[in-house]
Amino acid sequence: MERAKVTKEEVTQQDTRFLAVYVESKNSCMVMLSEKEDKLGTLAIAVPRAKDALAPVTSSVLLGDKDVISARMFAEYVASKKGKIALVSVYLDTVTEIQAQGFFMHLIDKIIKGEGQKEPTAT
Numbered sequence: 001m002e003r004a005k006v007t008k009e010e011v012t013q014q015d016t017r018f019l020a021v022y023v024e025s026k027n028s029c030m031v032m033l034s035e036k037e038d039k040l041g042t043l044a045i046a047v048p049r050a051k052d053a054l055a056p057v058t059s060s061v062l063l064g065d066k067d068v069i070s071a072r073m074f075a076e077y078v079a080s081k082k083g084k085i086a087l088v089s090v091y092l093d094t095v096t097e098i099q100a101q102g103f104f105m106h107l108i109d110k111i112i113k114g115e116g117q118k119e120p121t122a123t
Helices: 068-082 097-112
Strands: 005-013 016-024 028-035 042-047 058-063 085-091
Touching: 005 097, 016 097, 028 068, 028 097, 042 068, 058 068, 068 085, 068 097, 085 097
Parallel strands: 028 085
Antiparallel strands: 005 016, 016 028, 042 058, 042 085
8 A cells, every 4th residue: 555645846936935735645636835835725626537528627616715716727737637636725925826827837747747856755
């Protein structure tokens, strides 16, 4: 039985740190995207479409109302890329949702491809 993989990544843009924490298990993944420090924000869930279905990815916001567009967009993106249930949290303090989207997309692509800093796993 394999444990969940945890990856952290960050990028500094416009004198602001943008952070990502990625947790991947066998059937799901979770991404926390935040500004300055790791915090839970608006939380969305997305379920990938079935392999033989023509329907799009299904998503919904579970918590919050500030950054719903980004949370749903990133949850749908991760679910479609990984083929797993995806939970994505977006927390922004001073930067607007539109300003942060490019930075967060860069972080997501980096962690999904496995290029981020992996947390050591206990054996």
